[in-house]
Structure formats: C-alpha cells, structure tokens
Amino acid sequence: MPGICVITEQRGGEVKRASLEALAEALRKKSTVGGDVTAVVLGHEIGEAAAALAASGADQVVAFDRADLALYSSEGHCACAAQAVRDAGASVVFVAATIQGRDLAAAISGGAALDAGYAADCTAIDTDGGDLVATRPVFAGKAIIKVRCTAETFVLSLRPNIFDATLPGGSASVTTATPPFDEGSLRARVTGIAASTKGRKDVAEADIVVSGGRGAGSPEGFAPIEALAEALDAAVGASRAVVDLGWRPHAEQVGQTGKVVSPKLYVAAGISGAIQHLAGMRTSKVIVAINKDPAAPIFKVADYGIVGDLHEVLPALKDALLALA
Incomplete structure (x- = not known):
C-alpha cells in the first residue's frame, strides 16, 4: 500500500x-x-x-x-x-x-x-x-x-x-x-546526555555558520571568529585541522568526518578548502571565504571572497554589522 x-x-x-x-x-x-x-x-x-x-x-x-x-x-x-x-x-x-x-x-x-x-x-x-x-x-x-x-x-x-x-x-x-518490546528489555540504553558546548548553536542546524581553520593561528586566534558569530547570532564551526590540534571541540567540526551543514550563510575564515571540508559545506546557500592565500581552493566554491588576514577582516566586518544594527 x-x-x-x-x-x-x-x-x-x-x-x-x-x-x-x-x-x-x-x-x-x-x-x-x-x-x-x-x-x-x-x-x-x-x-x-x-x-x-x-x-x-x-x-x-x-x-x-x-x-x-x-x-x-x-x-x-x-x-x-x-x-x-x-x-x-x-x-x-x-x-x-x-x-x-x-x-x-x-x-x-x-x-x-x-x-x-x-x-x-x-x-x-x-x-x-x-x-x-x-x-x-x-x-x-x-x-x-x-x-x-x-x-x-x-x-x-x-x-x-x-x-x-x-x-x-x-x-x-x-x-x-505501544512500543513492540517490554519496558526495560533493551540490551543497551542511554542514561544521560552531557552537552559539550553549553549554550552554543549546533552547526548542523544553524542558519549562519562562521568557521575557522589553521589561519586563526592559535586557540586564542578564534576570538574574532567567535565575536563575528555572536554578532550574527551564528554557530561557530571549525576545520578538521584545528580540531585535531585540540583548538576546538569535535562538535564544531565541519566536513566529511564531522558535520555536514547547509546554512543560509557560511563564513570560512582561515580555511584553505581541503576536499574533506568542502564535502561538509559546499551546499551552503551563500559562502564567504576569507584567506590570505589568493590561490586557496576555498575561493573556487565561494560566492564572495576576501583576500586578507582574518584577524583584520573579521573585526572590520563585525564593526560594520553593528553599525548597521
């Protein structure tokens, strides 16, 4: 039927x-x-x-x-x-x-x-x-x-x-x-869920994602990425490289071995654009790439590209957004 x-x-x-x-x-x-x-x-x-x-x-x-x-x-x-x-x-x-x-x-x-x-x-x-x-x-x-x-x-x-x-x-x-099994008969059960990123949006469900890569330079270098995400009411994402380095939690990883996202706006800051990362975000509606290397592969899938240092570009973007608010 x-x-x-x-x-x-x-x-x-x-x-x-x-x-x-x-x-x-x-x-x-x-x-x-x-x-x-x-x-x-x-x-x-x-x-x-x-x-x-x-x-x-x-x-x-x-x-x-x-x-x-x-x-x-x-x-x-x-x-x-x-x-x-x-x-x-x-x-x-x-x-x-x-x-x-x-x-x-x-x-x-x-x-x-x-x-x-x-x-x-x-x-x-x-x-x-x-x-x-x-x-x-x-x-x-x-x-x-x-x-x-x-x-x-x-x-x-x-x-x-x-x-x-x-x-x-x-x-x-x-x-x-009625469930087709007796209560208490499951061989495995989840006893609780602990949130690893309390208060943060899930990158897989957010309308806007601001992601950072090794171009951030250090864990502290994610500060302008987080600041822009806050101004946009966005989720913070990360490349596999920075997750492997321990700079960001795995819950933020975007890519083939992380989460697949399709937000209305995806901002890739300091991300070169490895094929594994592109697999997780290339269906985003609008992609904005910021990278110091004009030959970075990320620019091939970007709708808008800015060649520059994310530590200079992102604060300027944030200030411009706040001025419009």
Whole structure:
C-alpha cells in the first residue's frame, strides 16, 4: 500500500526543524507516491510535539510515548519506527539526516527491520514516471548520483537546511502506539546526555555558520571568529585541522568526518578548502571565504571572497554589522 512515513525527531517537546523540512517535502510528494503521510514521533512526555505535528498538515500522527524512549537508542527507536512503517503500510520513509536520523535511517532500512532500499543524505528528491528519484553527493561532494529504488520500501534521509519547511497546516488525529518490546528489555540504553558546548548553536542546524581553520593561528586566534558569530547570532564551526590540534571541540567540526551543514550563510575564515571540508559545506546557500592565500581552493566554491588576514577582516566586518544594527 502506498504512503509516506516521516520519522521525526524532537527534543524537549519541540520538533526539530530538520524534521519539519522532511515532513513538508513528504507532503509535496504525496500526490506522486499516493496514500497518506504519517508523522511518527518518539520519546517521553511528547504531547506538545505530537500536537504540533497534528497541526502541520500530516494525515495522521503516531506517537510512541514511554519513559525508556526519552533518550535515543538505536535498538528501541528502530523497533518503534519500523513498526510504525509496517502499520501504516508506507512504501516511502523520510528521515532528517541529523546525527540521530542517519543512525536511525540506516538501522530501519536493514534486513532485520524493513529490508528496504536506502538513499542517504539526499539533497533533492524528484519524480519520474510515478517514482521518486533521490539526488545525493558522493566522492566527498565532487559528484552527485541519482538513486531510484526497486525494493518495496524506500528509506531516504534528507540533508537539513536544504528543503523548504513550509507546512500547509491541518488537524490530524494522534494515535498513541505501544512500543513492540517490554519496558526495560533493551540490551543497551542511554542514561544521560552531557552537552559539550553549553549554550552554543549546533552547526548542523544553524542558519549562519562562521568557521575557522589553521589561519586563526592559535586557540586564542578564534576570538574574532567567535565575536563575528555572536554578532550574527551564528554557530561557530571549525576545520578538521584545528580540531585535531585540540583548538576546538569535535562538535564544531565541519566536513566529511564531522558535520555536514547547509546554512543560509557560511563564513570560512582561515580555511584553505581541503576536499574533506568542502564535502561538509559546499551546499551552503551563500559562502564567504576569507584567506590570505589568493590561490586557496576555498575561493573556487565561494560566492564572495576576501583576500586578507582574518584577524583584520573579521573585526572590520563585525564593526560594520553593528553599525548597521
């Protein structure tokens, strides 16, 4: 039976924007796939999140609400999500390609769950003759491929900040579902989450990211990067080189082995533009590069480039922004 199931992600009762983007894209593809769009939410005390999804435009909302789902576990969330897809009879599954979503999408597409086709980190979803065709980057972003699924079920993870999150609104019913395992029976469980960058925006979800590389010169050299980020209400990012040096936490790393970002504005300061870094940010809407080397590869993907020392350029940019405020 056709239909699209969107496995959403929430935190503190608030549905993540990346999940709303996935839901909005599912609603746009509903006429092609056929059937209903079902939004699935998992966690504990998630009434607010379920209500928000019910008002989004989804045809129905399924909520798995139990204490042992409060924190993400691959085993528990995968079992619930796969059960929701089976119950809905959906042929297509959308998941936001967050850190959690990538793990979940890969898990539910496996043979032990749905035995489905899987396209990861999609940047576009088109239609062709009634089928969905996913576009995803490969080879560190140097090429793209088109993926068409021949399996009965197609699981797609959608890169955040790529798809329009505009939702039509509605008033769907919310069904509370029972997890398909006994409480306390999970073999592994998360007992807590410690925030390593308290009070800072997540680079994977921010609209604006200001990133720094070895051109900063030292850990203290990130001061103008942080100052500009504060002025722009942006997240601070970093290249792998400075993370490996211990200058910045891994949570800020942008690139193939870090986080993939697609903000509205990406500022790369003192970053040369290694292919591994470009793989994590080249889908940004606008890229501004600042580097002392006019031949730095980062300028090849930049919309705007400034040849100069970030310690001189960034304070000037910050002052100009504050003067406009």
